[in-house]
Amino acid sequence: MHDIIIIGGGPAGLTAALYAGRAGKRTLVIEKSAFGGQMTYSPKIENYPGVPASAGMEIADAMVEQVLSQGIDTEFDTVTGLEKNPDGTFTVKGELADYNGRSVIVAVGCKHRRLGLEGEDELIGGGISFCAICDGAFYKDQNVIMVGGGNSALQEAILLSETSKKVTIVQNLPYFTGEAKLIEQVNKRSNIEVIFGAVADSLIVEGGEFKGLNIKTDSGEIKSLHADGMFVAIGLQPENEPFAALAPLNSYGYFDTDEACTTPTEGLFVAGDCRSKRIRQVTTATADGAVAALAACRYLD
Numbered sequence: 001m002h003d004i005i006i007i008g009g010g011p012a013g014l015t016a017a018l019y020a021g022r023a024g025k026r027t028l029v030i031e032k033s034a035f036g037g038q039m040t041y042s043p044k045i046e047n048y049p050g051v052p053a054s055a056g057m058e059i060a061d062a063m064v065e066q067v068l069s070q071g072i073d074t075e076f077d078t079v080t081g082l083e084k085n086p087d088g089t090f091t092v093k094g095e096l097a098d099y100n101g102r103s104v105i106v107a108v109g110c111k112h113r114r115l116g117l118e119g120e121d122e123l124i125g126g127g128i129s130f131c132a133i134c135d136g137a138f139y140k141d142q143n144v145i146m147v148g149g150g151n152s153a154l155q156e157a158i159l160l161s162e163t164s165k166k167v168t169i170v171q172n173l174p175y176f177t178g179e180a181k182l183i184e185q186v187n188k189r190s191n192i193e194v195i196f197g198a199v200a201d202s203l204i205v206e207g208g209e210f211k212g213l214n215i216k217t218d219s220g221e222i223k224s225l226h227a228d229g230m231f232v233a234i235g236l237q238p239e240n241e242p243f244a245a246l247a248p249l250n251s252y253g254y255f256d257t258d259e260a261c262t263t264p265t266e267g268l269f270v271a272g273d274c275r276s277k278r279i280r281q282v283t284t285a286t287a288d289g290a291v292a293a294l295a296a297c298r299y300l301d
C-alpha cells in the first residue's frame with residue numbers, strides 16, 4: 001500500500017512526487033508512455049525559470065532524476081479506472097495490475113487534438129505527426145505542412161524549417177495566436193509560407209500514402225497543398241473519463257476544480273493540464289503538483 005499514488009508522469013506528476021517524497025510519503029508514479037509528458041515533445045522550452053533554452057526532454061530527464069533520488073517508486077502502466085474502497089483507500093486499476101493507495105493525485109495532462117478528417121487515424125505515424133522533435137528528421141529536405149497557429153505550432157514550424165525544404169503553415173484564423181517572439185522568428189524564415197484563414201478539408205492520399213492536404217479558404221475555395229508530411233498542433237484534449245465518477249468534469253472534459261487541486265472525493269486530488277485553468281504551461285503544472293502533493297500530505301496526516 002502506497003501513501004500517495006500519482007497517475008501521470010508529466011511535470012505536474014513529477015513535481016507532486018518530489019514534494020511527496022521529501023515529505024516522507026511512500027509514493028508511486030504510474031506513467032503510460034514517457035516520463036516528462038508533453039514536455040518531451042517540445043523542441044525548446046525557454047520559459048521555465050532557471051533553465052535557459054533547453055529541449056523539453058532535457059528538463060524532463062532532470063525532473064525524473066530528482067524524483068528518483070527521493071526513492072519514489074515508478075511503474076509503466078495505463079490507468080483505466082479508479083475506485084474508492086469502503087475503508088477509505090483507493091484502488092487504481094491499470095492494464096497490467098491494480099495498485100492500492102491511501103490517496104491519489106491524478107495528473108494525466110492532455111493529448112493532441114486531431115483534425116477529424118477521413119483516413120487521418122491510419123496515417124498517424126506514417127505521414128501525419130504531432131511531434132516535430134520526434135518525427136521532423138523523417139522530412140529532411142522535404143516539404144511539410146504544419147496545421148495550427150498557436151505556440152506549439154509556431155515552435156514546431158521553426159524547428160522543421162531548419163531541416164525541411166519548405167514548411168507551409170495553415171492557420172484557420174486571420175492571425176497567429178502564439179507569442180510575438182515566435183511569430184517574429186517565423187516571419188524571418190524564408191522557407192516558411194503562411195496561409196491564414198483556411199481550414200483542413202480533406203487528405204490527399206495515393207496508394208495509402210499521405211500526399212498532401214486539401215484546404216478550404218474563407219471564400220469557400222478548395223486548394224490542394226502537396227507535401228511529404230503533415231504536422232498537426234491544434235490544441236489538446238483531456239483524457240479524464242476514467243476518473244469522472246470520483247472527480248466531476250466540466251463541459252470541456254477538464255476536472256472542474258480550481259488551484260486548490262481538490263475534488264469532492266476526500267483523498268483524491270488533481271493537478272496540471274487535466275484540470276480547468278486558463279494557462280497550461282510547465283510552470284503552472286509544476287505549481288499544481290506542489291499544491292496537490294502538500295494537500296495529499298495534509299489529508300494523510
Ligand SMILES: Cc1cc2nc3c(=O)[nH]c(=O)nc-3n(C[C@H](O)[C@H](O)[C@H](O)COP(=O)(O)OP(=O)(O)OC[C@H]3O[C@@H](n4cnc5c(N)ncnc54)[C@H](O)[C@@H]3O)c2cc1C
Pocket residue numbers: 007008009010011012013030031032033034035036037038039041042043044045046047048077078079080107108109110152155239271272273274280281282283285
Ligand atoms: C509541442 C509542445 C510544446 C510546448 N512548449 C512549452 C513551452 O515552451 N513552455 C511551457 O511552459 N509549456 C510548453 N508546453 C506545455 C507543457 O508541456 C504542458 O503544459 C505540461 O507538460 C503539462 O504538464 P502535465 O504534467 O499537467 O501534463 P502532461 O505533460 O500532459 O503529462 C501527463 C502525463 O500523464 C500520462 N498519462 C495520461 N493518461 C494516463 C493514464 N491513463 N495512465 C497513466 N499515465 C497517463 C501521459 O502519458 C503524460 O506523460 C508545450 C507542449 C507541447 C505539446
